[in-house]
Amino acid sequence: MQLKCFPLSPLILAIGLSGCQLTGINSDEAQLESNENASLEACSDIHTNEESISDCEIARDGVIEVIHPHDDALEEIAQITETPEVHTQAVITDVWKRASNNFALSIPDNKRIDAQRKWYLKHPEYMARVVKRAKPFLYYITEEIEKRGMPMELVLLPIVESAFDPFAYSHGRAAGMWQFIPGTGKRFGMQQNWWYDGRRDVIASTKGALDYLTYLNNMFDGNWLHALAAYNSGEGRVLKAIKANKRVGKPTDFWNLNLPRETRAYVPKLLALADILKNKDSYAYAWPEVENVAVIEVVDIDSQVDLAFAAELAGMSLKELHGLNPGFNRWATSPEGPHRLVLPLNKAATFSQALAKIDQKERLNWVRHSVKAGDSLGKIAQQYHTTINVLKKVNELDSTMIRIGQALMVPVALQELDSYTLSQEQRLASLQNNSSTKQKIRHTVKSGDTLWDIARKYNISTKQLAKWNGMAPGDTLRLGKTLIIWQKGAAKSGVTKKLTYTVKNGDSLSRIANKFNVKVSDIGKWNALNTKRYLQPGQKLNLYVDVTRLNASS
Numbered sequence: 325m326q327l328k329c330f331p332l333s334p335l336i337l338a339i340g341l342s343g344c345q346l347t348g349i350n351s352d353e354a355q356l357e358s359n360e361n362a363s364l365e366a367c368s369d370i371h372t373n374e375e376s377i378s379d380c381e382i383a384r385d386g387v388i389e390v391i392h393p394h395d396d397a398l399e400e401i402a403q404i405t406e407t408p409e410v411h412t413q414a415v416i417t418d419v420w421k422r423a424s425n426n427f428a429l430s431i432p433d434n435k436r437i438d439a440q441r442k443w444y445l446k447h448p449e450y451m452a453r454v455v456k457r458a459k460p461f462l463y464y465i466t467e468e469i470e471k472r473g474m475p476m477e478l479v480l481l482p483i484v485e486s487a488f489d490p491f492a493y494s495h496g497r498a499a500g501m502w503q504f505i506p507g508t509g510k511r512f513g514m515q516q517n518w519w520y521d522g523r524r525d526v527i528a529s530t531k532g533a534l535d536y537l538t539y540l541n542n543m544f545d546g547n548w549l550h551a552l553a554a555y556n557s558g559e560g561r562v563l564k565a566i567k568a569n570k571r572v573g574k575p576t577d578f579w580n581l582n583l584p585r586e587t588r589a590y591v592p593k594l595l596a597l598a599d600i601l602k603n604k605d606s607y608a609y610a611w612p613e614v615e616n617v618a619v620i621e622v623v624d625i626d627s628q629v630d631l632a633f634a635a636e637l638a639g640m641s642l643k644e645l646h647g648l649n650p651g652f653n654r655w656a657t658s659p660e661g662p663h664r665l666v667l668p669l670n671k672a673a674t675f676s677q678a679l680a681k682i683d684q685k686e687r688l689n690w691v692r693h694s695v696k697a698g699d700s701l702g703k704i705a706q707q708y709h710t711t712i713n714v715l716k717k718v719n720e721l722d723s724t725m726i727r728i729g730q731a732l733m734v735p736v737a738l739q740e741l742d743s744y745t746l747s748q749e750q751r752l753a754s755l756q757n758n759s760s761t762k763q764k765i766r767h768t769v770k771s772g773d774t775l776w777d778i779a780r781k782y783n784i785s786t787k788q789l790a791k792w793n794g795m796a797p798g799d800t801l802r803l804g805k806t807l808i809i810w811q812k813g814a815a816k817s818g819v820t821k822k823l824t825y826t827v828k829n830g831d832s833l834s835r836i837a838n839k840f841n842v843k844v845s846d847i848g849k850w851n852a853l854n855t856k857r858y859l860q861p862g863q864k865l866n867l868y869v870d871v872t873r874l875n876a877s878s
Contacts, residue, residue, distance in 0.1 A: 416616050417613070417615065417616055418613040418614060418615070418616055419462050419463050419466050419614045419615070419616040420462075420601060420611060420613060420614060421613075421616075422466065422616050423466055423469075423476040423479045423601075424476070424598070424601045424602045425476075426470075426476040427475070427476055427477055427598055427601075427602055428475045428476070428477070429475055429477050429548060429549075429595065429598065431595050431598065431599045432579070434579065434592065436579075436588065436589065436592040437592045437595050437596050437599070438596075439592070440589065440592045440593045440595075440596035440597075441596040441599060441600060444596060444597065444600055445600065445607060445609060448609060448610045448611075451609075451610075451611055451612070452610075452612055453487070454483055454487050454488050455488075455611070455612040455614060456612075457487065457488040457489055458482070458483075458488040458614065459614050459619070460619060460620055460647075460648060461488070461490075461501070461526050461530075461620070462479070462488075462614050463614070463615075463616065463617060463618050463619060463620075464526070464527075464530070464618070464620060465479055465482070465526075465530055466479050467618075468530055468531070468534060469534065472534055472538065474534065474537065474538070474541075475548055477594060477595075477598045478534070478537065480594055480597045480598060480601070481502070481533070481552075481555075481594060482501045482502060483597060484590060484593045484594050484597070485501065485502055485503040486500065486501050486502070486503055488501060489501060490524050490525075490526055490529075490650040490651075491524060491650055493794070497799065498523075499521065499523040499524055500521075500523035500524040500525075500526075500529045500650075501524075501526060501529060501530075502523075502529045502530065502532070502533040504523040504529060504532065504533075506523075508536065509522060509523045509529075509532065512531075512532035512533075512535050512536050513528065513531065513532050513535070514528050514529060514532050515528075515658075515660075515661075515662075517658065517660070518653065518654070518711050519652065519653055519654050519656070519657070519658035519659065519660070519711070520651050520652055520653060520657070520658035520660075520662075521651055521653055522651055522662075523651075524650040524651045525649070525650065525651030525662070526650070526651075526666070527622060527662075527664070527666065528651065528662065533555075536555065537551060537552075537555060540552075540554045540555055540559060543559055544562070547578075549577070549578035549591055550562055550566070550578060552590065552591050552594060553578055553581070553583060553587050553590065553591055556586065556587045556590040556591075557583060557584055557586070557587040557590075561583065561584070561587075562581070562583070565581040565582050565583055566581065568582065569581060569582075578591055618669055619668065619669055620648065620666050620667065620668060620669060621666070621667055621668075621669050621672035622664050622665075622666055623664060623665050623666075623667050623672050623675060623676055624663060624664055624676075625657070625663050625664060625665055625679060626663050626684065627663060627684040627687060628656055628657050628658065628659040628663075628684075628687065628688060628735075629656060629657050629665075629679075629687040629688070630655060630656045630687065630688050630689060631645055631646060631649075631652060631655060631656060631657065632655070633687060633688075633689075634657075634665060634675075634679075634687075637675055637678050637679060637682075638667055638671050638674075638675040639671060639674075640667075640668075640671065645665070645667075648665075648666040648667065648668075649665055649666050654709065655709065656688065656735070659713075659714055659717070688735040688736075689735065689736050691708070691733075691734050691736050692731055692732070692733060692734075693708070693731070693732045693733075693734050694729060694730070694731055694732075695726050695727060695728055695729060695730040695731075695732065696728065697728055699726065699728075700724070700726070701715050701716070701721075701724045701726060702724075704732065704734065708734045708735075708736050709736070710734065710735060710736075712724060714735065715732060715734065718732075718733055718734070718735065719732050719733060764808060764809075764810060765782070765808070765809040765810075765811060765850070765868055766806050766807070766808060766809075766822075767782075767806070767807045767808075767809055768804060768805070768806055768807075769801045769802060769803055769804060769805040769806075769807065770803070771803060773801055774801065775789055775790060775795075775799075775801065778807065778809075781849070781852045782809050782811060782849050782850075783849050784809065784811075789807065789809065792807075792808050792809065792810060793807050793808055811846065811849065822866060822867070822868055822869075823840070823866075823867045823868075823869050824864055824865070824866060824867075825840075825864070825865045825866075825867050826862060826863070826864060826865075827859045827860060827861055827862060827863040827864075827865060828861060829861050831859055831861075832859065833847055833848070833853075833855055833859065836865065836867075840867055840869045841869070842867065842868070842869060846868075847865060847867065850865075850866050850867065850868060851865050851866055
C-alpha cells in the first residue's frame, strides 16, 4: 500500500538552550511549574485527603533534572516541506493510533500509575509541546519498533526520557532523546567525539535504544517491566533487587521491588501514558495527532560536508538542517562518519542528485595556512576549529612535527561560527548568556579547582553552576576552562568590567562598595572573603563593576 506523503507540518524542533528543568513527572514540567515541588503542588491541586497527597508524592518520585535547549524558539522554525503529490490514503491516518492499536502491556489498577495519569490529564498543553518535538521523528521510530516486533508502548519512552527532545541533557551526563550516558552509548554503538555525539543523533540513538531494550528483555526472560526498570537504573540494580526479594520470599514483580525513587515512577509514567493514549476519547484528552506518513529520509553523503553548504544545497536554513541532525557538534559532519544526513522527504532526492555532482574536496571550504614561529598542529587546529587528526590526514602528515614556512591546507567553516546556532559551542554560548537581570562573572579553572569549591566561593549550588555551563555536577573540570556564574548585581544591559582594586589605608568593604556602586556581600563572594574581617593595605580585590553606574567620585 502506498502512503500519502504530507509536509512536516511544520518541522518544530528544540533549538537553543533555555535551561528548563525536569521537575517531577518528566523533563518538560518545569515550563508549567516554577519550583522544584512543581508536580507535587500541581497534583495536590486535584486532591485534598491524606491518601491522595501521598499519591502526589509518588508522582513526584524520580525527580531528575533535564535541560531542554531552545524551547523558547520552537515557533521560529518555518515549514520546510511542500505538500507532495497525493497517493493512496493510509487506512490509519494517525501514527499514534497506529501505535496504540498494537499496545501489548497490561495496565494494573495501581496508585503509582494513577498519580502519573492524573498529572498528564491535567496538563494537555504539555503533551501538545511534546508532540511538536516528536513530529519529525515519530513515524521513523514507530517503523523501527514495528520491524523488531517490540511492544509499541516503547514509542512513548522518549516522552518519559526527554519529552522527545534530541538536545536534552541531564545532571547524570545523559544526553539525547533516549538519554544515554556516555558509557552505555558507546556500548551500543553511539560514537562520541569532538565532531559528533551519536547519543543526540536520532537515527543512531534509536537503534541503540532498541538494541539495549532487546538485550534487557532477554536478560529478564521477557519481562518488559523489569527491562524498562533496568533501562532507567541499570540491569545490575534490578537484578540485585530481584535477588533480595527472592532471598526473603517476597514477590519479584516490578511493583514489589525495592528500586530508586526515579525508577519506581519511571515505569508507571510509561503505563499511564499508554492508558491515556489508548483511551483518549474516554478521558476526553486532546492528544494531538501526527500524520501516519514518512516525513524524513536518511541520505548517504559519503564524506565530510560543511553543514551550511549542505543546508544551502538542500534549500533549507542551517538551523532547520541542524535540527534534524542534532548529533553534529561542529560546523561540519564528522570526517570519520557517520556520512549521512536526515532531510525532509521532499528535499532528499534533489539534494542527493546535486551532491553527487560535487567533488568531495569541494564540500568544505579551505584555506592555506603558512606555519609561523610558535605554531603547532594543536594551536592551528584550535584557531580554525578543527582537530589535529584532520590536519594530519588532509596534509598527509605522519607525525605532529611541522616546520616554519610549511604550507598546510585547513578545512574551515563556510559561514561565521555563530551562524551554526545548534553547534556545541553556540548551544553552550546561548546557555551561558541566558540571564538578562544578573551580573555575569567568568571564572577560569585553576589547578585544584572543583565545582564544589567554585560553587562555595560564589555562594551558589553545584547544581546551578553545572546547569549554567552545560555540565553535569560530577564532570571533571579542565584547566583553563571558563565557567560562567550569574549573580545578583549589575544587570547585563550595563557595561561590566573586571577590576583589580588595591586596598589602601583607611579602606573598608563598605567604603569600597560605595565607591564602585556594588554590595559588600558581592565583594565577599567575588573574593571568598569573610566580610566581618578587616582588610589589609595592599590586599588585592577582584571587583565586577558596571562602569555605566559608577559614582561620579570613583
